[in-house]
Amino acid sequence: MNRRQVTAMLAAGGTVVAAGQWIARAPNAVAGGWATVELVNPVELIVAGLPTSVDMQVLGHGVSPFADAGATLRLVHRESGSETTARAVPTAENSLIARATITLDEPGSYSWLASPDGYSSDTGTALRPFRVVVATTDAPLRGKGAEDSQEDAAAVSTHTDILDSAFADPLLEVAAGATVTWTNTSAIPHQVVFEDLTRDSSPLLYEGDSFRTAFDEPGEYAYYCGPHPSMTGVVRVGDV
Numbered sequence: 001m002n003r004r005q006v007t008a009m010l011a012a013g014g015t016v017v018a019a020g021q022w023i024a025r026a027p028n029a030v031a032g033g034w035a036t037v038e039l040v041n042p043v044e045l046i047v048a049g050l051p052t053s054v055d056m057q058v059l060g061h062g063v064s065p066f067a068d069a070g071a072t073l074r075l076v077h078r079e080s081g082s083e084t085t086a087r088a089v090p091t092a093e094n095s096l097i098a099r100a101t102i103t104l105d106e107p108g109s110y111s112w113l114a115s116p117d118g119y120s121s122d123t124g125t126a127l128r129p130f131r132v133v134v135a136t137t138d139a140p141l142r143g144k145g146a147e148d149s150q151e152d153a154a155a156v157s158t159h160t161d162i163l164d165s166a167f168a169d170p171l172l173e174v175a176a177g178a179t180v181t182w183t184n185t186s187a188i189p190h191q192v193v194f195e196d197l198t199r200d201s202s203p204l205l206y207e208g209d210s211f212r213t214a215f216d217e218p219g220e221y222a223y224y225c226g227p228h229p230s231m232t233g234v235v236r237v238g239d240v
């Protein structure tokens with residue numbers, strides 16, 4: 001199956017072939033279209049054990065806020081893989097803001113997925129990871145650039161595009177240590193969300209935006225587009 005056929009199939013139905021398998025996804029039900037979740041304020045640090053309110057908006061087609069829309073949040077502690085769930089609910093009738101109160105006791109780094117109402121709880125918009133810290137700690141926080149500095153300049157890098165309704169290379173085979181860069185060449189916002197939430201997902205990528213990440217460990221890394229979960233792909237890492 002070539003790219004054009006995949007694109008046509010997506011337009012017709014909402015299943016896509018990835019790594020030789022047919023994968024069915026729940027349809028997006030928010031007002032019959034697709035939706036993303038955007039935080040009103042970024043979350044960088046949360047203090048362990050302290051209930052923290054987080055405000056967000058559910059955006060139709062990545063743009064228009066829905067009134068009275070909520071979201072289910074899945075928070076994954078990246079070091080242990082343990083999961084916590086929370087609900088974001090509208091702050092008032094006709095409110096464009098949904099608020100969640102989350103309490104996390106385990107310090108460390110967290111990935112989180114916000115699934116707008118109507119999305120299955122295992123798909124949704126991946127939000128930027130944040131850290132949970134103990135209030136009394138003297139330990140310096142790990143700097144934001146730590147991951148960049150570990151990058152091996154000699155590692156192979158691969159580039160691929162995101163099209164209107166498909167990943168241009170749904171199966172990418174790379175050597176261990178390679179860096180993959182996705183660029184959204186479409187006017188439609190897309191996202192690269194790994195099914196393994198302990199991995200970094202991209203923010204929402206607008207036209208021309210790129211996201212890159214390194215794959216050090218051999219294996220198969222399945223991903224999908226947050227707003228359009230029927231768009232899927234796999235990065236196969238190993239000796240190829």
Ligand SMILES: [Cu+2]
Binds near residue numbers: 227228
């Ligand atoms: Cu998309």
